[in-house]
Amino acid sequence: MLIEFKDISFQYRDTDTCVFKDITCQISGPGFHSLFGPSGVGKTTLAKMLARSVNGFSGEIMVQQIDNILYSYNLERIPGWACVGEHLTEITRASGEENRRDELIKSFGLRGCLDSRFSRLSMGQQNRVNLARYLLQEFDLLIMDESLANVDEITKEKIILKIKAMFPGKCFLYISHNLAEVAKFCKQILVLRDSAKTPQMISIDGQNHMKGKPLDKKFLERSMLEIVHAS
Amino acid sequence: MLHRRILQFLLIYVLGLTSLLFIKYVLKLSDYVIPGPQGLSHTVSCVFVKYFFDVMNTLSVAVIGHIISVCLATIVGIIGRLNSWAGSFVKVAAYNIQAYPIVAVAPIIFILMGDGISSRLLIAAVICYFPLLLSFIGILSEPVRDIEHFYEVTGRMSWRLQVKIRVFENMNKLATVIVGSATLAMVGTIVAEFIAADSGIGYSIRIALYQSDLSKVLVALFLIGICTSLWLTCLERIGYLIQNHFRKG
Amino acid sequence: MCKHIQKLCFIAAVTATVIVTGACDKKTGDSGKEVTYRLKWLFNASVAGDIYADVNGFFAEQGLDVTIKPGGPERDAIKELELGRSQFGTASADQVIRAVSKGASVVVIAQLFQTNSLQWIYRPDKTRVDTPEDLRGKTIGITYGGNDEAIMRAVLAKYNIMENEVQLFSVHYDYTPFYEGKVDIWPVYRNTQGIFISEKLSEAAERTAFFDPDMAGVRFVANSVITTEQMIKEDPQTVRKFVTALLRGWQKSLDPKNEEKAVAAIHQFDKDTSIETVRKQLSVTKRFIKPSPETEIGKIDADAWKQTENIMLEQNLIPGPVNVEKILKPFYNL
Structure with a gap:
């Protein structure tokens, strides 16, 4: 699995502001990778370019052994006419993913939400439901744009570790503003910086913490420092 | 909801009537210009039942015309939401044609279709159709990205699902537009009857005007107001029940 | 305080301008008595004499400054008279009888159409x-x-x-x-x-x-000139002058010598109708206004009015008799 950004430059139509300038970087192998950076720097735009929903950029994005790319984000909603359980049943009906669905419901702590309308859930619950439904789809790369925002730290850790355990062969691009979180759970952190800085993107190794694997605190601290310096 | 609406109407009606009587007595006008209470009560006893059935006749045409225009606006709105040339064409055509005064076209409709129910129905439908259409096109063309995104990227999106999402998410707006256009349907039917039909309350008003009988017009206005209020309340209730049915969690 | 005075001055200036502008908007130059005459219908050959009198200054000769306003389906001269917006008008007999039955103080001073067209x-x-x-x-x-x-x-x-x-x-x-x-x-x-x-x-x-219902013996009076009882009591002079000028307009407009002038005057107000059609319309109108050389223009046919009242009574168009002859005040008796 390989994702390669080659000399990506981009500016929005009708503006002179350059969002990206000659970005070049690589993500390889399955697992959790992160796109990190301050607000407004272009993380979502770059993720959408990867998901092929933003075009008009120069340079090249090459992917190998990745056919299905899904982009999910934290403001998504499910239709109001169905409750959460009905919706999850509906979207897994044809795929035969019932077992996986039940496992995700259990480990994401969604059992109590199944009979509720989406709008009645808390923002954290909504984000968990949304992520769960994406995980029940066919994908090679899942972009999680703030997909676990408003979820408490303990539940978040439980969810990320569960995803890693359930989908060892899949690639994830995790977009978050939480420094400790990306340094701890991701194996590679792409720090996206302002277009005035060169290079605009810096790659830093993360801890890639897994269930049952001890945490290397020194390495984690060093990663965090490197990320802070880079951004 | 019902009693409030009827109370509002009655208040406005009584205020209007009182103002007319006030003007009549201050300016010492004859019953020919503004009828007195005695003349009014006599007219009520003479025409109330007939006018009630006339209003029912008009209301039934307005309801059918309204239903037709809602269906039509939905169909055209579904086509208009497309990004293809057909969608663009429908949108541009709708925005341009809606500026055309239907009342000016009404005489042509009567010449072509005669003065029967079909002309009244068509005019009622057309008068409330354009405001409906513009709202429907607007609502059905506007993506609900936060919901549609999942279906788009997972390849599950169909036109039916897209319409369902957009309608559901804009249920309040649609209900308001439908209730608003219901009044227009009633107005359209009355105007059509006034111009050329041979039944309905608009036709009766025209005869009353020929006879310079304002008291008949006032009775007609009272019945139109009450019946329209009842109908609008019914529509609001239906809209509320539909929304409630989907939203109960 | 100073600002407050300035504001008041500004409002006063604007009000004064509006009043002055409004006053200037009115017709100026004619020093005659201002009178408004509301027709029953739009300008066409049916009001040939009215137009002729206006265009040829017959009203002005009588010292009147008459504004002729066209009628229409929603215009009712009788209501305008009562509301004081017009001093004279044209109405059909059924309108007049209906109004009288409802207490309107309208009077008929001339009957333009001797038979209903x-x-x-x-x-x-x-x-x-x-x-x-x-x-x-x-x-x-x-x-x-x-x-x-x-x-x-x-x-x-x-x-x-x-x-x-x-x-x-x-x-x-x-x-x-x-x-x-x-x-x-x-x-x-x-x-x-x-x-x-x-x-x-x-x-x-x-x-x-x-x-022609008239030929079948049904005489239902058409357009007549009306004013209010009050007008006759308070200003009979103006009524007399108005009717004199109006009937002179009708006499002249129907005179074959003045045909071209009359047609041109009507066409000036009714541009949608061709000159040729106006000429034909005027010729037919003459038959209703002056059916025979002896007919006096504007004569009120009391019998026809009574018959009109009877027809309306028989058809329950009025609740009871109005004794229509009481409201017929022929111009020659004024």
């Missing part, structure tokens, strides 16, 4: 209506609520024709059902619409004829 057009090659009895079995157009309904019902009653022996057809503004032959006879104003329809059918090589 409302007649029924038909195609003699297809439909024969030589006598009123021929109406049996015909499809007859009437405007429900209009005076043509009252006239036709009076004709049918007079000749003992039951409603089930004819078919009444509700007419509107467009003549398609008549052109298509769905209706045998169609109500028209003989001197205006009658000319148009005849011309159209003549282009299609079809002949036309008219059924």
Whole structure:
């Protein structure tokens, strides 16, 4: 699995502001990778370019052994006419993913939400439901744009570790503003910086913490420092 | 909801009537210009039942015309939401044609279709159709990205699902537009009857005007107001029940 | 405080400007007594004399500054008189009788149309209506609520024709059902619409004829000049001057020597009708205003008014007798 950004430059139509300038970087192998950076720097735009929903950029994005790319984000909603359980049943009906669905419901702590309308859930619950439904789809790369925002730290850790355990062969691009979180759970952190800085993107190794694997605190601290310096 | 609406109407009606009587007595006008209470009560006893059935006749045409225009606006709105040339064409055509005064076209409709129910129905439908259409096109063309995104990227999106999402998410707006256009349907039917039909309350008003009988017009206005209020309340209730049915969690 | 005064000054200046502008907007220059005359219908050959008097300054000669306003379906001269917006007007007899029955203090000072120009057009090659009895079995157009309904019902009653022996057809503004032959006879104003329809059918090589209720003995008075009781009491001089100028306008406009001038004057106000058609309309109008050389223009036919009242009483169009003769105040008695 390989994702390669080659000399990506981009500016929005009708503006002179350059969002990206000659970005070049690589993500390889399955697992959790992160796109990190301050607000407004272009993380979502770059993720959408990867998901092929933003075009008009120069340079090249090459992917190998990745056919299905899904982009999910934290403001998504499910239709109001169905409750959460009905919706999850509906979207897994044809795929035969019932077992996986039940496992995700259990480990994401969604059992109590199944009979509720989406709008009645808390923002954290909504984000968990949304992520769960994406995980029940066919994908090679899942972009999680703030997909676990408003979820408490303990539940978040439980969810990320569960995803890693359930989908060892899949690639994830995790977009978050939480420094400790990306340094701890991701194996590679792409720090996206302002277009005035060169290079605009810096790659830093993360801890890639897994269930049952001890945490290397020194390495984690060093990663965090490197990320802070880079951004 | 019902009693409030009827109370509002009655208040406005009584205020209007009182103002007319006030003007009549201050300016010492004859019953020919503004009828007195005695003349009014006599007219009520003479025409109330007939006018009630006339209003029912008009209301039934307005309801059918309204239903037709809602269906039509939905169909055209579904086509208009497309990004293809057909969608663009429908949108541009709708925005341009809606500026055309239907009342000016009404005489042509009567010449072509005669003065029967079909002309009244068509005019009622057309008068409330354009405001409906513009709202429907607007609502059905506007993506609900936060919901549609999942279906788009997972390849599950169909036109039916897209319409369902957009309608559901804009249920309040649609209900308001439908209730608003219901009044227009009633107005359209009355105007059509006034111009050329041979039944309905608009036709009766025209005869009353020929006879310079304002008291008949006032009775007609009272019945139109009450019946329209009842109908609008019914529509609001239906809209509320539909929304409630989907939203109960 | 200073700002407050400035604000008041500004408001006063704006108010003064509005008042002055409004005053200047009114017709200036004519020093005569201002009078408004509301017609029953739009400007056409039916008001030839009114237009002629205005255009040729007959009102001004009498010291009056008359504004003639066209009528229409929603205009009612009687209501305008009561509200003080007009001092004179034209109304049909049924309007006047209805108004009097409801307490309006309207009086008739001149009867312009000696016979009603409302007649029924038909195609003699297809439909024969030589006598009123021929109406049996015909499809007859009437405007429900209009005076043509009252006239036709009076004709049918007079000749003992039951409603089930004819078919009444509700007419509107467009003549398609008549052109298509769905209706045998169609109500028209003989001197205006009658000319148009005849011309159209003549282009299609079809002949036309008219059924005249007056010939059948049903006399239902048409346009007459009206004013208020108060006006006659308080300002009889102005009433006299107005009627004098108006009737002079009618006399001159119907004089063959002045035909071209009259046609031009009408056309000036009714540009949508061709000069040729106006000429024909004026010629037919003359028959209703001055049916014979001896007829005095504006003469009030009291018997015809009484008959009109009786027709309306019989058809329950008024609740009780109004003694119409009381409101007939012929100009020559003023």
